[in-house]
Amino acid sequence: MTGWSIAFGGIARRELLRFTRQRERFLAALVRPLVWLFIFAAGFRSVLGVSIVPPYKTYVLYDVYVTPGLCGMILLFAGMQSSLSMVYDRETGAMRSLLVSPYPRWFLLGAKLTAAVLVAVLQVYAFLLIAWFWEVRPPVIGYLTVLPALILSGLMLGALGLLISSGIRQLENFAGVMNFVIFPMFFASSALYPLWRMQESSTLLHDIAAANPFTHAVELVRFALYGQLNPAAAAITLLCLIVFFAATVFMYDPAKGLWRGKKGGA
Amino acid sequence: MRNLALIALALTAQPALADRIFVTNERGNSISVLDGDSLEVIHTIDGLQRPRGITASHDGKVIYVCASDDNLVRVYDAATFEELPSLPSGPDPELFVLDPVGDRLFIANEDDNLVTVVDVNTRQVLAEVPVGVEPEGMGVSPDGKIVVNTSETTNMAHMIDTTTYEIVGNILVDGRPRYAEYTPDGQTLFVSAEIGGTVSVIDVPSQTVTHKITFDVPGLLPEALQPVGMRITEDGTKLYVALGPANRVAVIDVASDEVTDYLLVGQRVWQMAFSPDGSRLYTANGNSNDVSVIDTATDTVTESVQVGQQPWGLVVVPTP
Numbered sequence: 288m289t290g291w292s293i294a295f296g297g298i299a300r301r302e303l304l305r306f307t308r309q310r311e312r313f314l315a316a317l318v319r320p321l322v323w324l325f326i327f328a329a330g331f332r333s334v335l336g337v338s339i340v341p342p343y344k345t346y347v348l349y350d351v352y353v354t355p356g357l358c359g360m361i362l363l364f365a366g367m368q369s370s371l372s373m374v375y376d377r378e379t380g381a382m383r384s385l386l387v388s389p390y391p392r393w394f395l396l397g398a399k400l401t402a403a404v405l406v407a408v409l410q411v412y413a414f415l416l417i418a419w420f421w422e423v424r425p426p427v428i429g430y431l432t433v434l435p436a437l438i439l440s441g442l443m444l445g446a447l448g449l450l451i452s453s454g455i456r457q458l459e460n461f462a463g464v465m466n467f468v469i470f471p472m473f474f475a476s477s478a479l480y481p482l483w484r485m486q487e488s489s490t491l492l493h494d495i496a497a498a499n500p501f502t503h504a505v506e507l508v509r510f511a512l513y514g515q516l517n518p519a520a521a522a523i524t525l526l527c528l529i530v531f532f533a534a535t536v537f538m539y540d541p542a543k544g545l546w547r548g549k550k551g552g553a
Numbered sequence: 554m555r556n557l558a559l560i561a562l563a564l565t566a567q568p569a570l571a572d573r574i575f576v577t578n579e580r581g582n583s584i585s586v587l588d589g590d591s592l593e594v595i596h597t598i599d600g601l602q603r604p605r606g607i608t609a610s611h612d613g614k615v616i617y618v619c620a621s622d623d624n625l626v627r628v629y630d631a632a633t634f635e636e637l638p639s640l641p642s643g644p645d646p647e648l649f650v651l652d653p654v655g656d657r658l659f660i661a662n663e664d665d666n667l668v669t670v671v672d673v674n675t676r677q678v679l680a681e682v683p684v685g686v687e688p689e690g691m692g693v694s695p696d697g698k699i700v701v702n703t704s705e706t707t708n709m710a711h712m713i714d715t716t717t718y719e720i721v722g723n724i725l726v727d728g729r730p731r732y733a734e735y736t737p738d739g740q741t742l743f744v745s746a747e748i749g750g751t752v753s754v755i756d757v758p759s760q761t762v763t764h765k766i767t768f769d770v771p772g773l774l775p776e777a778l779q780p781v782g783m784r785i786t787e788d789g790t791k792l793y794v795a796l797g798p799a800n801r802v803a804v805i806d807v808a809s810d811e812v813t814d815y816l817l818v819g820q821r822v823w824q825m826a827f828s829p830d831g832s833r834l835y836t837a838n839g840n841s842n843d844v845s846v847i848d849t850a851t852d853t854v855t856e857s858v859q860v861g862q863q864p865w866g867l868v869v870v871p872t873p
Contacts, residue, residue: 345845345857346800346817 294390295398302402305372316364316410320357321417328353340481342513354423355509356478358411358433359501362441365407367461367469369399370448374455386539393536396449400532404441411437429512436511436521440504443524446531447500453538476502477509500527571872572828573631574835575616576844577604578861584618585860586634589828589869592846592858596634601627605865606648606691606824610673611655613829613870617673619646619660626658626671632873640676643669648732648866650691650700652715659700659713661688668702668711670718680718684711692733692742694757703730703744710744710755722760726753731781732824736807737789745780745794752780752794754810764810766794773799782824782866786849787831793847795822795836802836802845804852816854818845824866837864 306313328350339345343352376382388395415430425433451464473479475492476499486493496502503523510517572589584598584607602622609616609631616629619642626640626649642649643662646669650659657679660669668688670680685704692701693715700713703726710733712722727749734743735757742755754764768778779797785807786792792805798821804814819838822845826835834847838857844864845857 339857345854346819348817 291390291394294388294395295401298385298395298398299402299405302369302399302406306406312368313410316361316368316407317413317417319364320360320414323353323357323360324350324418324421324423340483342510342515342517350418350421351423352481353479354415354418354425355512356476356505357418358414358437358508358512359440359444359476359478359505360473361411361414362404362407362437362444362504363469363473363501365403365410365441366444366446366448367451367464368448369403369445370452370455370464371458371461373399373449373452374458374461378458392539393532396535396539397532400442400445400449403445404438407441407445408434408437425512426514428514432514433508433511436507439521439524439528440507443500443504443528443531446528446535449535450531450538453535472499472501475499476505478502478505500524503527572869573872574826574844574867574869575607575609575629575631576837576860576867577601577607577618577865578842578863579603579605579839579865580863581861583861584616584629585864587844587858587860589833589872592844592856594858594860597861598629598634598636606646607866607868608649608651609868609870610651611653614873615673616868616870617649617651617658619649621645621647621663626660631870638676640671640673641669641678642671643667643678643681647689648691650693652693652700653695653697657715659691659693659702659715661691661702663687663689663705666704668700668713682713682718682720684713684720685709685723690730690732690744692735694735695737695739701733701735701742701744703733705729705731705747708746708749710742710753712760724753724755724760724762726755726762727751727765732783734783734785734792736785737787741807743783743785743792745783747779747781747797750775750778750780752783752792752805766805766810766812768794768796768799768803768812768815770796770799770801770815773801781822782836784825784827784834786827791849793825793834795825797821797823798840800838802834802847814852816847816852818847818854819843819857823864826867826869828869829871833869835867835869837867839863839865 331349475496503520506517507520507524574587576585585594586596588595601620604618604620606619616631618627620627624644626642628637642660645664646660647663648661658671668682684702685707687705688702689705690703702711710724711720714721726744727746729748730744731747732745744753752766753762756763777799780794781797782795784793794803800820801815803812806813818836820840822836822838824837836845843857843859846855848855
């Protein structure tokens with residue numbers, strides 16, 4: 288039994304080390320949403336319009352609305368970052384030493400995923416702390432209730448990152464992931480505008496956003512930040528996590544998945 | 554057993570507000586009655602034409618409403634919502650104020666350039682005081698000796714002696730004055746000017762404007778900042794000013810005459826009212842058809858709830 292914890296500890300320590308050794312990465316992860324909050328949201332402060340959307344009980348300024356979306360952005364980038372590190376590990380051969388471990392592959396991948404999410408959650412709390420000084424102040428209880436939502440959303444987005452990493456052979460391709468995964472996922476979601484606002488301009492965009500797993504991760508975080516549970520968002524996020532993670536485990540299985548019959552994988 | 558039940562009741566009982574909020578819906582031609590705890594509409598009074606100004610008797614048992622197109626002050630029982638005999642008001646009553654004793658209503662007649670004084674007990678018109686063009690805002694000094702009327706087109710605050718019904722002073726303020734509010738000590742008078750975009754601070758003994766409070770909300774055009782309704786806290790430390798189409802309520806520190814905060818509420822916020830314990834301030838938001846609730850301890854907007862069409866003003870009384 289201790290072997291499991293040693294394996295997990297090793298993976299988690301590597302993830303934490305990677306994080307603490309690269310302070311600029313922590314800063315970058317923090318600066319990105321802050322730029323959105325301070326600059327982008329400033330220009331849109333008053334545009335949100337008449338409708339009050341749950342979980343809000345009254346009119347909110349745009350920077351209040353966009354904050355849960357930016358929490359989601361941190362988790363999304365963290366998920367993609369861990370996908371990047373998987374590709375990097377594969378290129379440098381570090382993954383080989385991980386995958387020769389006697390523990391099942393799902394456990395190794397899950398440990399890596401969990402460790403990455405814990406780091407991402409810390410980043411979100413640092414962001415929320417700064418947002419508090421920017422007068423984005425959800426109820427105190429919200430900081431507690433948002434934790435499980437952040438973990439679930441982070442796991443889902445991290446699993447998506449791992450799934451994508453299984454298909455990427457080279458580090459250079461990561462820019463492509465940025466373009467084709469992060470940006471569409473972020474913009475076609477409820478992170479920046481409520482869904483009813485999109486429906487006014489384009490029903491198609493609304494439907495795409497409603498089908499976007501990132502929308503449900505953001506809504507889960509948004510409700511949790513105000514001490515409420517959005518059951519639909521929670522169920523969809525959980526379902527996506529299971530699907531993405533199962534697919535990842537399948538893809539990383541040398542006997543199956545994409546690696547079968549290919550040379551030079553790991 | 555009964556004692557146990559009482560103790561359980563005492564332990565579980567919240568410091569209930571148990572208020573009722575009466576909101577005039579100018580275009581809905583109705584009054585929405587809300588429960589102060591649940592903030593749900595528990596009753597709607599219909600059959601008035603263009604209700605605007607609303608106030609309550611000092612015991613909270615009777616509700617008075619300026620029914621502008623009925624040319625009457627309509628009167629309702631706050632407990633049963635039944636209509637009581639109306640009061641004469643003169644033509645097109647817009648806003649009124651009840652004197653501190655609770656006997657006389659001072660009513661602004663927007664079309665006739667008059668302030669009509671009505672005895673609420675005998676239902677007789679006691680006097681008609683000619684004032685400036687388009688009278689609207691009404692305020693009464695805490696000692697009840699002076700009633701202030703603001704005239705929208707003359708841009709003046711007229712001081713009316715409440716015993717002789719004579720104008721004893723005129724103070725020029727900025728464009729389209731809407732509302733007048735005294736500090737509880739009666740030494741300072743605030744007059745909001747909708748087009749001028751200012752609140753004039755008037756020293757009452759000398760009848761001079763000592764300062765003009767201006768407003769600035771980043772990202773909003775200056776013409777959107779239109780001060781309308783005002784309410785001062787019972788201790789006289791904070792003045793709340795509704796900024797109309799700016800969708801904000803400004804919080805002013807009375808000691809320094811500085812704006813300390815802008816609170817986001819519904820669209821075209823017009824008049825406001827405190828709960829009887831002063832812990833909440835309710836705003837009537839005309840264009841978004843809702844009422845916003847402000848927690849006055851933290852100065853945060855906690856909730857907004859839908860009422861009828863184009864809410865104009867409101868009054869809060871303890872639930873009987």
